[in-house]
């Protein structure tokens with residue numbers, strides 16, 4: 001069974017005051033996320049990521065289409081208690097401390113007494129909030145508030161968790177902590193659906209991703225399938241390359257970039273392989289510092305899909 005499924009999910013917002021007309025923020029999104037996966041929902045600003053998450057959380061209602069979570073229609077109360085959600089801009093009553101706020105949420109989830117105290121302490125430890133848990137939220141930094149948001153999202157030990165830009169506002173250490181938290185959730189069998197435009201996070205965490213741009217799904221699948229892992233070329237770093245050799249290589253169309261006074265990078269095509277050239281250079285007195293294959297990255301795919309979307313859209317106008 002899929003943990004999350006959407007079928008032609010569409011959302012129009014009315015825009016304009018005197019003569020409102022519909023603006024399509026999400027166009028016929030059909031997605032399926034397997035149980036226990038960490039799924040990256042990627043796209044540039046304004047792509048429709050938060051709109052999708054709000055539709056899944058029923059903070060918005062779709063113009064058309066349907067969505068199911070854990071096999072039940074969204075809105076099914078028995079499913080809601082099995083979900084966690086971190087909104088894009090978490091905002092809490094800020095005269096409470098994080099400990100007090102989470103104790104209040106834990107009561108809503110039905111935790112009481114010693115059990116509740118233990119649960120609140122456990123989630124605060126899990127998101128890395130130490131003594132700061134006794135500070136009023138209005139005295140907390142943005143990163144701390146983000147961690148409190150994460151703590152409330154995992155408080156009820158959810159089976160499926162939705163995180164809208166979980167790394168936002170966090171420094172590199174905070175981002176690493178959140179990545180580790182997401183991997184721990186997955187290890188416990190939780191399905192993690194998170195939105196981001198930070199591609200490195202998706203590359204580090206997800207087996208599956210979807211790329212959304214201008215409200216439309218541009219690509220979906222396993223990262224290994226989406227990224228053509230075929231070789232694009234080679235990057236060869238050499239030192240002590242004689243000037244006449246360099247000139248000869250440049251005249252053969254090899255691009256050469258200087259790194260410092262005696263090292264430079266050579267960009268070589270995928271075929272033929274670099275062996276013959278390495279041999280030739282070594283024979284001429286140059287030394288090989290490193291040889292690296294150049295492959296497609298998630299960033300290349302993202303730029304390609306988003307740019308392709310832009311062209312398609314303007315073609316239709």
Ligand SMILES: Nc1ncnc2c1ncn2[C@@H]1O[C@H](COP(=O)(O)OP(=O)(O)OP(=O)(O)O)[C@@H](O)[C@H]1O
Nearest residue numbers: 013014015025043044045046047048049050051052
């Ligand atoms: N309530 C609303 N009324 C009108 N338009 C809206 C509303 N909410 C969102 N939109 C529009 O829908 C589009 C998608 O917005 P959304 O917030 O889903 O994007 P996003 O992918 O989350 O972007 P970001 O990375 O900046 O958070 C945007 O063009 C936005 O202006």
Ligand SMILES: [Mg+2]
Nearest residue numbers: 049050051088
């Ligand atoms: Mg958003």
